[in-house]
Amino acid sequence: xxxxxxxxxxxxxxxxxxxxxxxxxxxxxxxxxxxxxxxxxxxxxxxxxxxxxxxxxxxxxxxxxxxxxxxxxxxxxxxxxxxxxxxxxxxxxxxxxxxxxxxxxxxxxxxxxxxxxxxxxxxxxxxxxxxxxxxxxxxxxxxxxxxxxxxxxxxxxxxxxxxxxxxxxxxxxxxxxxxxxxxxxxxxxxxxxxxxxxxxxxxxxxxxxxxxxxxxxxxxxxxxxxxxxxxxxxxxxxxxxxxxxxxxxxxxx
Amino acid sequence: xxxxxxxxxxxxxxxxxxxxxxxxxxxxxxxxxxxxxxxxxxxxxxxxxxxxxxxxxxxxxxxxxxxxxxxxxxxxxxxxxxxxxxxxxxxxxxxxxxxxxxxxxxxxxxxxxxxxxxxxxxxxxxxxxxxxxxxxxxxxxxxxxxxxxxxxxxxxxxxxxxxxxxxxxxxxxxxxxxxxxxxxxxxxxxxxxxxxxxxxxxxxxxxxxxxxxxxxxxxxxxxxxxxxxxxxxxxxxxxxxxxxxxxxxxxxxxxxxxxxxxxxxxxxxxxxxxxxxxxxxxxxxxxxxxxxxxxxxxxxxxxxxxxxxxxxxxxxxxxxxxxxxxxxxxxxxxxx
Numbered sequence: 001x002x003x004x005x006x007x008x009x010x011x012x013x014x015x016x017x018x019x020x021x022x023x024x025x026x027x028x029x030x031x032x033x034x035x036x037x038x039x040x041x042x043x044x045x046x047x048x049x050x051x052x053x054x055x056x057x058x059x060x061x062x063x064x065x066x067x068x069x070x071x072x073x074x075x076x077x078x079x080x081x082x083x084x085x086x087x088x089x090x091x092x093x094x095x096x097x098x099x100x101x102x103x104x105x106x107x108x109x110x111x112x113x114x115x116x117x118x119x120x121x122x123x124x125x126x127x128x129x130x131x132x133x134x135x136x137x138x139x140x141x142x143x144x145x146x147x148x149x150x151x152x153x154x155x156x157x158x159x160x161x162x163x164x165x166x167x168x169x170x171x172x173x174x175x176x177x178x179x180x181x182x183x184x185x186x187x188x189x190x191x192x193x194x195x196x197x198x199x200x201x202x203x204x205x206x207x208x209x210x211x212x213x214x215x216x217x218x219x220x221x222x223x224x225x226x227x228x229x230x231x232x233x234x235x236x237x238x239x240x241x242x243x244x245x246x247x248x249x250x251x252x253x
Numbered sequence: 254x255x256x257x258x259x260x261x262x263x264x265x266x267x268x269x270x271x272x273x274x275x276x277x278x279x280x281x282x283x284x285x286x287x288x289x290x291x292x293x294x295x296x297x298x299x300x301x302x303x304x305x306x307x308x309x310x311x312x313x314x315x316x317x318x319x320x321x322x323x324x325x326x327x328x329x330x331x332x333x334x335x336x337x338x339x340x341x342x343x344x345x346x347x348x349x350x351x352x353x354x355x356x357x358x359x360x361x362x363x364x365x366x367x368x369x370x371x372x373x374x375x376x377x378x379x380x381x382x383x384x385x386x387x388x389x390x391x392x393x394x395x396x397x398x399x400x401x402x403x404x405x406x407x408x409x410x411x412x413x414x415x416x417x418x419x420x421x422x423x424x425x426x427x428x429x430x431x432x433x434x435x436x437x438x439x440x441x442x443x444x445x446x447x448x449x450x451x452x453x454x455x456x457x458x459x460x461x462x463x464x465x466x467x468x469x470x471x472x473x474x475x476x477x478x479x480x481x482x483x484x485x486x487x488x489x490x491x492x493x494x495x496x497x498x499x500x501x502x503x504x505x506x507x508x509x510x511x512x513x514x515x516x517x518x519x520x521x522x523x524x525x526x527x528x529x530x531x532x533x534x535x536x537x538x539x540x541x542x543x544x545x546x547x548x549x550x551x552x553x554x555x556x557x558x559x560x561x562x563x564x565x566x567x568x569x570x571x572x573x574x575x576x577x578x579x580x581x582x583x584x585x586x587x588x589x
Contacts, residue, residue, distance in 0.1 A: 003360055006360060014348075083339065087343060087344075090308065090332060091332060091361055092332040092362060093360055
């Protein structure tokens with residue numbers, strides 16, 4: 001991993017000069033800003049039972065399904081299309097270092113964009129003078145969920161980018177994979193047909209992969225090791241498959 | 254003390270992709286400090302061989318050693334010893350020239366202290382100082398090609414592999430690249446593939462011609478001429494008695510054959526005729542022919558030895574390999 005810092009700083013720089021990054025950041029901050037304004041209006045109108053931080057993270061999946069593909073679709077697909085992956089891999093770097101650097105850069109940007117939305121709560125607290133708007137428990141839990149789940153989401157984006165040399169195909173693949181994981185798990189969670197006969201073992205798998213359930217647990221302050229393990233193992237698996245995909249395609253170059 | 258291993262040693266290299274054999278049992282050796290030209294028609298297997306040499310592609314069978322290191326089992330160490338300019342020279346569009354060279358230098362493990370002066374040096378060598386702060390995507394083809402060459406020589410590797418380094422360059426830039434490669438002679442081992450054959454002839458110590466995945470000829474351009482054509486030829490403009498002429502030529506070399514060259518012989522008996530003389534001997538016979546003809550009373554107006562160009566050698570060698578493949582192919586069953 002000797003070359004990882006050089007590759008990571010290069011990847012961060014390339015992300016910062018890419019127009020797709022600014023499109024993703026603008027869409028994300030604009031959308032989350034609107035969500036926050038709606039929450040303020042809701043809480044200004046009538047008292048609510050739940051903390052505003054809990055409501056804020058409920059719609060996390062929508063920006064994730066748009067932002068993650070925009071941040072990751074270029075990373076390996078474009079390098080392969082342009083042929084720069086060949087020149088990169090003829091230097092003493094390994095495929096693992098390249099994939100990890102691309103993942104690290106995309107994740108750093110993803111995490112920093114989400115972290116910047118903490119400013120919404122700080123601004124609200126500053127001008128309302130009400131400490132309750134900065135409810136540390138759900139806020140910390142929500143951001144921790146975003147940080148942990150983001151590892152898997154970004155790794156899936158990198159995997160999608162390693163499978164094709166077309167940025168747009170990588171973006172669509174990544175969006176579909178994220179929507180299937182997040183919304184598919186939620187749709188299946190309450191399905192009665194999973195209770196029947198042979199399909200019953202699938203029930204526990206679906207429960208473990210229920211991202212909305214994880215979000216609710218984190219927001220309540222429940223840090224379950226099984227959730228952490230799910231995201232950590234999923235991330236590792238997606239990155240291993242990305243490395244294998246790059247190396248397999250190299251054989252057919 | 255044993256002699257250092259050759260810079261490149263390729264032994265019975267085979268590479269197949271999905272049923273197609275791109276490289277078929279290639280063997281060759283390149284000595285340290287040698288500049289070798291790699292020639293072949295499109296699809297001959299040049300780029301595949303070069304990619305295997307760099308460690309980017311694994312071989313199906315056979316062995317490749319670079320500076321004595323096996324590429325298959327020690328690719329990391331091999332990659333530290335090569336500079337590679339791939340075909341079409343892919344470069345990141347969004348980076349500035351100096352930033353790109355700095356990034357590549359760091360990946361090639363050049364220390365930060367040495368990298369700055371070395372970048373200045375390669376920018377000077379490749380005449381890139383004027384564009385060092387320009388974005389690569391905005392550069393012309395010639396500049397981009399020189400950025401690729403600068404990157405290949407940046408870390409001063411012992412072996413440099415260049416796939417079509419002069420493609421897209423104007424004659425002035427080709428001269429710069431030729432001088433640049435000539436300046437590496439003796440210090441670095443260079444393999445260049447190119448379709449510009451006069452360029453290869455001027456630049457390279459040795460030439461390796463491959464076709465349909467096989468080495469069809471290798472050696473210095475002079476050796477290849479001898480091997481492919483197997484004879485020397487002279488063009489002679491002479492006037493005089495035909496019988497005396499034939500006797501004088503037979504006295505110089507009994508194997509010397511004369512045939513009319515170009516236009517048919519003139520009607521006047523003492524008019525100058527243009528003849529092509531061919532012989533299996535490779536030593537210089539020009540002076541002896543002139544002396545013998547003068548002694549026999551013939552008048553010689555011009556004599557010159559014909560040198561087949563590398564292009565002729567290349568065409569003959571590739572044609573010969575196609576003929577051999579066709580001859581070896583099983584004949585289709587005859588229809589009755």
